[in-house]
Amino acid sequence: MNSEPDTREPDTREPDTPESDTPESDIKDWTWTLTRRCEQCGLSAGEIPVDEVPERAFVAAEEWVAILRSSPAVGARPTPGVWSPLEYGAHVRDVYRLFDQRIAAMVTEQVPTFANWDQGEAAVVGRYAELDSDVVAAELETAAVAFVDRLRSLEPRQRERRGRRSDGREFTVASLSRYLLHDVIHHLWDVTGQPDATTSLELG
Numbered sequence: 072m073n074s075e076p077d078t079r080e081p082d083t084r085e086p087d088t089p090e091s092d093t094p095e096s097d098i099k100d101w102t103w104t105l106t107r108r109c110e111q112c113g114l115s116a117g118e119i120p121v122d123e124v125p126e127r128a129f130v131a132a133e134e135w136v137a138i139l140r141s142s143p144a145v146g147a148r149p150t151p152g153v154w155s156p157l158e159y160g161a162h163v164r165d166v167y168r169l170f171d172q173r174i175a176a177m178v179t180e181q182v183p184t185f186a187n188w189d190q191g192e193a194a195v196v197g198r199y200a201e202l203d204s205d206v207v208a209a210e211l212e213t214a215a216v217a218f219v220d221r222l223r224s225l226e227p228r229q230r231e232r233r234g235r236r237s238d239g240r241e242f243t244v245a246s247l248s249r250y251l252l253h254d255v256i257h258h259l260w261d262v263t264g265q266p267d268a269t270t271s272l273e274l275g
C-alpha cells in the first residue's frame with residue numbers, strides 16, 4: 072500500500088484544474104494560474120501588481136505561521152491520503168526557500184535552468200509528517216522574510232530577468248514570484264477551505 076499522501080482534493084473542488092497527480096511534482100503545470108483566476112482559492116495571480124507581490128507573500132506567510140502555531144492537531148491528516156496542515160506548511164516553507172534560490176540565480180545568471188524539484192520526494196526525504204510544527208513555523212517565517220527581502224531589493228528591470236524550469240517553461244522574476252504567491256495561497260485554501268482574504272482588496 073502506498074502510504075504517501077496525495078494532495079488531491081475531491082473532484083467537486085477542482086472543476087478545471089488540468090491534472091492533480093500526487094503529490095504535486097514540479098512538472099505539474101500550474102502556470103495557467105498566471106493567466107486566469109483560480110476558481111478554488113480565488114486568486115488572480117496574474118493581475119496582482121508586481122509591487123504588491125512581496126507584501127502579499129509576507130501576509131500569506133504570517134497566515135501559515137498562525138496556522139502552524141494554532142494547535143498540535145495541525146499534524147493530523149484530514150484523511151489518510153491528504154497532507155496535514157503541518158505537511159503543507161513544510162512544503163510552503165520549502166517553496167519560499169526554493170523560489171528565493173531560483174530568483175537569486177535568475178538575477179545572477181543568464182537564463183538559468185532550474186533543477187527539477189520533486190515535491191513528493193521532498194516531503195518523504197524531509198520527513199514532513201514528523202516535523203515539529205513550531206519549528207516549521209519559525210523556518211517558514213525566516214524563509215518568507217528572505218524571499219520577500221530579495222524581491223524588494225530588486226531593481227525594476229531585474230524583474231524581467233528570466234529562468235527556465237526543467238520542462239522548458241520560461242519564467243521572469245515577476246511571473247515566478249506570482250507563481251509562488253498562488254502556490255502558498257492555494258495551499259492556505261487547501262487547509263482552511265477559505266478563499267484568499269486578500270482577493271477582496273482592490274486590485275488597481
Ligand SMILES: [Zn+2]
Binds near residue numbers: 111256
Ligand atoms: Zn488556487
